Amino acid sequence: MVNKNRMNRAAAAMAAAALMSVAMPAATAQAAVTPRIDLKVLVVDDGGSSVEAITAELQDTGVPYTRVVLGVSGHPVINAAFLSDTVDGRPRAKYQGVVLPNENPFGEGSAEMAALTAYETAYNIRQVDAYTWAHPGVGLEYTDNGGYSGQLDGTQAAVTAAGKAGPFDYLAGQVTFEDNSTLIPESYGFMGKPRAGYTSYLDAPVTGGRASLLGEYAHDGRSELVVTFGYNRYQQQFRLLARGIVDWLTQGVHLGQSRSYFAVHVDDVFAPDARWSKDLNCTPGDYACAGGEGKESTIRMTAADAQYAAQWQTSKNFKLDLLFNAGAGEEWKTENGGTDALTAQLVADRAKYRWMNHTYTHLFLGCVQDTTTVPWTCTKNDQGAINWMSRADISAQIRDNNNWAAAKGITTDRTELVTGEHSGLKTLPQQAEDNPNLAGALADNGVKWAGSDNSREPAQRAVGAALTVPRYPMNVYYNTGTNAEMADEYNWIYTSRADGGSGVCEDNPATSTCLPAPINTTTGYLDYIVPAEARTALRHVLANDPRPHYVHQSNLAEDRTLYPVLNQVLDTYRALYAPSAPIVNQSMKDTGIELGRRAAWDKALADGKVTAYRIGTAVTVKAPSGVVAPVTAPVGTKKQLLLGTADFGTAYAGNRSAWTAPEVLQSAVTLKLPS
Numbered sequence: 001m002v003n004k005n006r007m008n009r010a011a012a013a014m015a016a017a018a019l020m021s022v023a024m025p026a027a028t029a030q031a032a033v034t035p036r037i038d039l040k041v042l043v044v045d046d047g048g049s050s051v052e053a054i055t056a057e058l059q060d061t062g063v064p065y066t067r068v069v070l071g072v073s074g075h076p077v078i079n080a081a082f083l084s085d086t087v088d089g090r091p092r093a094k095y096q097g098v099v100l101p102n103e104n105p106f107g108e109g110s111a112e113m114a115a116l117t118a119y120e121t122a123y124n125i126r127q128v129d130a131y132t133w134a135h136p137g138v139g140l141e142y143t144d145n146g147g148y149s150g151q152l153d154g155t156q157a158a159v160t161a162a163g164k165a166g167p168f169d170y171l172a173g174q175v176t177f178e179d180n181s182t183l184i185p186e187s188y189g190f191m192g193k194p195r196a197g198y199t200s201y202l203d204a205p206v207t208g209g210r211a212s213l214l215g216e217y218a219h220d221g222r223s224e225l226v227v228t229f230g231y232n233r234y235q236q237q238f239r240l241l242a243r244g245i246v247d248w249l250t251q252g253v254h255l256g257q258s259r260s261y262f263a264v265h266v267d268d269v270f271a272p273d274a275r276w277s278k279d280l281n282c283t284p285g286d287y288a289c290a291g292g293e294g295k296e297s298t299i300r301m302t303a304a305d306a307q308y309a310a311q312w313q314t315s316k317n318f319k320l321d322l323l324f325n326a327g328a329g330e331e332w333k334t335e336n337g338g339t340d341a342l343t344a345q346l347v348a349d350r351a352k353y354r355w356m357n358h359t360y361t362h363l364f365l366g367c368v369q370d371t372t373t374v375p376w377t378c379t380k381n382d383q384g385a386i387n388w389m390s391r392a393d394i395s396a397q398i399r400d401n402n403n404w405a406a407a408k409g410i411t412t413d414r415t416e417l418v419t420g421e422h423s424g425l426k427t428l429p430q431q432a433e434d435n436p437n438l439a440g441a442l443a444d445n446g447v448k449w450a451g452s453d454n455s456r457e458p459a460q461r462a463v464g465a466a467l468t469v470p471r472y473p474m475n476v477y478y479n480t481g482t483n484a485e486m487a488d489e490y491n492w493i494y495t496s497r498a499d500g501g502s503g504v505c506e507d508n509p510a511t512s513t514c515l516p517a518p519i520n521t522t523t524g525y526l527d528y529i530v531p532a533e534a535r536t537a538l539r540h541v542l543a544n545d546p547r548p549h550y551v552h553q554s555n556l557a558e559d560r561t562l563y564p565v566l567n568q569v570l571d572t573y574r575a576l577y578a579p580s581a582p583i584v585n586q587s588m589k590d591t592g593i594e595l596g597r598r599a600a601w602d603k604a605l606a607d608g609k610v611t612a613y614r615i616g617t618a619v620t621v622k623a624p625s626g627v628v629a630p631v632t633a634p635v636g637t638k639k640q641l642l643l644g645t646a647d648f649g650t651a652y653a654g655n656r657s658a659w660t661a662p663e664v665l666q667s668a669v670t671l672k673l674p675s
Contacts, residue, residue: 033089033090033091034090034615034616035090035091035092035093035123035615036087036090036092036093036614036615037092037093037096037123037125037613037614037615038092038094038095038096038612038613039064039096039250039253039254039255039612039613039614039619039621040064040065040066040094040095040096040612041058041063041064041065041066041095041096041097041098041249041250041254042065042066042068042083042095042097042098042099043055043058043065043066043067043068043099044068044070044078044098044099044100044101044105045068045069045070045101046070046101046105047069047070047071048101048130048131048230049230049231049232049233050101050131050227050230050231050232051099051100051101051130051131052232052233053130053231053232053233053238053242054099054128054130054242054245054246055067055099056233057233057242057243057245057246058246058256060258060543060544060545061246061256061257061258061544061630062255062256062257062598062601062602062605062630063246063250063254063255063256064255064256064605064612065099066095070101070105077112078112078115079111079112079115080115080118080119082094082115083095083115083116083119084119084123090615092613093119093122093123093125095125096125096249096250096251096253096254096614097125097126097127097128097249097250098116098120098125098126098127098128099127099128099130099249100116100127100128100129100130101129101130102129102130102131102132103129103132103137103138103224103226117220117222120222121220121221121222126223126224126225126248126249126250126251127223127225128224128225128227128245128248128249129224129225129226129227130227131189131227131228131229131230131231132226132227132228133149133190133228134147134149134190134191134192134211134212134228135192136195138198138217138224138226138228139194139195139196139197139198139215139217139219139224139226140190140192140193140194140195140198140212140215140226140228141192141193141194141195142192143190143191143192143211145192145193146193146206146207146208146209146211147190147191147192147193147206147211148190148191148206148207148211149189149190149191150188151185151187151188152177152187152188152189152229153177153178153179153185153186153187154176154177154178154179155176155177155187155204156174156176156204156205157174157175157176157177157202157203157204157213157237158173158174158175158202158203158204159171159173159174159175159201159202160200160201160202160203162199162200162201163200163201163202163244166201166216166248167201167244167245167247167248168201168202168241168244169578169580169653169654170243170244170577170578170580170581170653170654171240171244171576171577171578172575172576172577172578174575174576175202175237175240175241175576176236176237177229177235177236177237178235178236178237180535186235187229187230187235187237188229188230189213189228189229189230190228190229191203191204191206191211191212191213191228192211192212193209193211193212194212194215197217197218197219198212198215198216198217198218198226199215199216199218200212200214200215201214201215201216201244202214202215202241212228213227213228213229214226214227214228214229214241216248225245225248225249234539236535236538236539236542239539239542239543240542240576243258243653246258247632247655250632252632252633252634252655253614253619253632253633253634253673254631254632255610255612255621255629255630255631255632256630256631256632257630257631257632257652257657257658257659258544258632258653258657259544259546259584259652260541260542260544260573260577260581260582260583260584261540261541261544261545261546261547261583261584261585261586261591262318262537262540262541262549262569262570262573262583262585263321263546263548263549263585263586263587263588263591264320264321264474264548264549264550264551264562264566265321265323265356265418265451265471265549265550265551266320266321266322266323266550266551266552266553266555266556266562267323267358267418267478267550267551267552267553268323268325268328268358268362268420268478268552268553268554269301269322269323269324269325269329269346269358269553270324270325270326270328270329270332270342270343270346270553271300271325271328271329271332271362271553272298272299272300272328272332273298273299273300273478273479273552273553273554274286274296274297274298274299274479275296275297275298275299275479275480275481275485276477276479276480276485276488276489277289277292277295277297278485278488278489280292280295281492281502283479284296284297285298287371287374287376288374288375299479299480299481299554299557299558300332300342300553300554300557301342301553301554301556301557302341302342302557303341303342303344303345305342305556305557305560306342306345306346306349307349308556308560309556310349310352312563313352313353316566316567316570318566318570318583318585319352319353319354319585320353320354321353321354321355321356321548321587321588322346322353322354322355322356323355323356323357323358323418323550324355324356324357324358324401324405325358325359325360325362325401325420326360326400326404326405327360327361327400327401327404328360328361328362329342329343330404331361347408347409347410350408350409350410350411351411354587355405355410355411355412356412356413356416356417356418356588357398357401357402357405357412357414357416357417357418358401358417358418358419358420359397359398359401359417359419359420360396360397360398360400360401360404361397362420362421363389363393363397363420363423364389364420364421364423365389365394365397365419365420365423365424365435366378366388366389366423366424366425366427366431366434366435367379367386367387367388367389367430367431367435368387368388368389375429375430376430377430378430378431386431388435388436388437389424389435389437390437391437391440391441391444392441394424394435394437394438394441395441395444395445397419398417398441398442398444398445398447399444399445402414402445413587413589414445414447415446415447415448415449415589416447416449416451416587416588416589417442417445417447417449417450417451418450418471418550418588419450422451422452422453422456424438424441425438425450425452425457425463425468427456428456434463438463438464439463439464439465439466440464442463442464442465442466443464443465443466447466448465448466448467448589448592449466449467449468449469449588449589449592450463450466450467450468450469451468451469451471451548451550451588452468452469452470453471453473454470454471454472454473454547455472455473457470460592460595460596460599467592467595467596469547469548469588469591469592469595470547470595471547471548471549471550472537472540472547472548472549472550473549473550474533474537474549474550474551474562474565475529475532475533475536476529476533476551476555476561476565477489477490478551478552478554478555479554480554480555480561481554481557481558481559482558482559482561483522483525483526483559483561484521484522484525486525486529486561487519487520487521487522487524487525487528487529488521490519490524490525490529491518491519491521491524493505493512494512494513494514494515495515495517495518496514499517499518500518501514501515501518526564530564530565530568531568533565534565534569534572537549537565537569538568538572538573541569541573541583542573546584546586546590546591546594546595547591547595548588548591570583580651580652580653580654581652581653581654597628597630597659600626600627600628601623601627601628601629601630604623604624604627609623609624610622610623610629612629614673617672617673617674617675618670618671619631619633619669619670619671619672619673620668620669620670620671621660621668621669621671622667622668622669623661627661628659628660628661629659629660629661629669630657630658630659630660631648631649631657631658631660631669631671632649632655632656632657633648633655633656633657633671633673634655634656634673634674635651635654635655635656635674636673636674637649637656637671637672637673637674638671638672639660639669639670639671639672640663640666640670640671640672641663642663642664642665642666645672648660648671
């Protein structure tokens with residue numbers, strides 16, 4: 001929640017503040033020389049959630065920035081020398097945009113604000129006021145003149161015609177403020193009527209009409225993007241607007257790029273999954289389920305479930321990734337009369353899916369486990385060394401699954417692999433390191449991308465010559481086939497002991513929150529769990545996060561519990577965004593490449609080894625050899641080739657963007673912007 005008291009104190013101080021008339025810097029005297037504008041953003045940070053949210057957007061999309069923290073002794077003084085200088089006889093603006101906590105965070109009569117004002121005017125630099133109040137100083141009437149101030153939870157805001165024609169053209173129009181709890185105020189802000197010079201980009205209903213929540217205030221030769229509501233980096237209303245805020249600030253030309261990614265891995269295809277017991281509150285067949293012996297039950301898709309999956313994909317224009325265990329399927333077939341209609345149906349529809357190796361029989365590929373204790377431990381030999389699954393056995397699990405798929409005409413990318421339970425990779429606390437035989441087995445089979453669990457290892461890392469691709473676990477449990485089973489297990493995990501739950505949430509308050517009361521096992525899955533899980537997944541989609549999500553084949557069986565979640569994510573997204581910003585549903589390999597490029601780019605920025613600037617309509621980007629740069633530019637931008645030019649990038653959300661590198665015999669990327 002935004003700090004309302006701090007905002008009110010700031011508002012009282014800002015009401016008396018006025019811009020000072022300042023002299024232009026010497027650069028304006030050199031009007032004949034087009035200035036160089038460095039592609040970097042200046043962020044002035046007061047510690048508030050709104051500036052932090054914009055900073056996170058810059059960081060997550062690869063936009064370089066310099067952060068000046070107010071209230072910290074020794075922070076750089078913002079003056080003419082800090083903001084601009086001369087390079088090779090050409091005036092240089094060191095920042096292409098400025099993010100401030102509000103329209104003047106330095107105080108009335110501040111020399112720093114005067115320097116910023118002069119700088120922005122001289123170089124046509126835009127400024128974002130991350131959170132301020134509605135008043136004439138930012139081009140708005142006071143809220144008591146046809147406006148509103150107060151809680152905004154659930155407010156139905158909308159992008160205006162000017163917003164759709166401008167920086168928010170990638171949105172369909174609706175921007176609803178989150179209202180996830182009636183018990184907690186989530187948003188606070190001000191809505192004001194525009195005055196002269198103010199163009200509203202986002203407004204909402206007020207008594208007698210509509211009033212603005214975000215807009216552009218053009219005055220005194222400067223432009224400010226004025227935001228009059230508080231937010232944090234995770235709230236949906238900010239996530240929807242974040243792309244447009246950055247594009248407006250940078251005038252559509254900046255380093256970094258953003259997409260909306262969503263991929264769903266369905267693990268354990270062909271294998272059966274064990275079923276939760278509501279009587280035992282555990283999963284019979286699991287070594288940790290006391291009393292479960294002889295009570296095992298499994299969940300497995302049918303041919304009808306496979307037919308439904310194919311039809312659903314077509315209806316939603318979305319492709320699932322099927323991660324398969326062919327050997328486990330063959331074992332099931334042998335144990336069930338020698339026929340398997342599910343496998344026959346999926347093989348017949350094989351071209352409709354993306355397929356990925358999940359190992360032949362889903363064995364644990366790490367240490368040899370001792371499951372006589374809870375939790376399990378790694379067994380050791382007589383010398384006290386850990387017993388590991390061998391390289392040959394791991395390799396066989398990978399190879400046999402690939403060979404089975406090839407014999408069935410199923411196309412796979414053999415560079416991709418997700419092991420069962422992400423095994424072989426370190427599994428804390430029991431297995432503190434990777435199986436030392438894993439990297440060699442991956443290399444033996446040409447594996448370059450290995451799926452990992454994002455909840456354990458959110459960063460990409462090397463496993464020998466391969467790289468991990470972290471995956472988000474969706475809160476749709478592998479050991480449930482019905483809505484009622486989902487709700488029952490959810491209650492066990494997330495309710496207190498007094499309410500019949502496990503009490504895990506009580507024992508770990510820092511990482512888990514107890515439900516105030518158990519959810520209804522008949523209606524709770526659809527009414528409570530689905531909306532909550534869809535919000536979480538959609539938050540990832542809206543955050544330029546390419547990591548895939550994973551579920552299990554059991555979630556496509558029986559009550560088909562996965563589809564309500566996916567439907568809500570896809571339908572909500574497509575209602576919020578214009579067709580110009582489609583969901584990117586890509587392979588794990590492509591995600592691995594994306595994560596690797598981001599890591600290299602972030603390191604190059606941190607090391608100060610990137611130089612990028614704009615001179616008129618020419619953009620130059622220099623990065624270390626081997627590092628590709630993410631660049632966003634307007635439609636019509638051309639890239640300089642060795643001979644001639646070509647259209648730059650790919651179209652997305654109303655502009656063009658790409659990871660790009662110099663052409664042969666070039667030392668830098670050179671772009672030509674449209675006039």
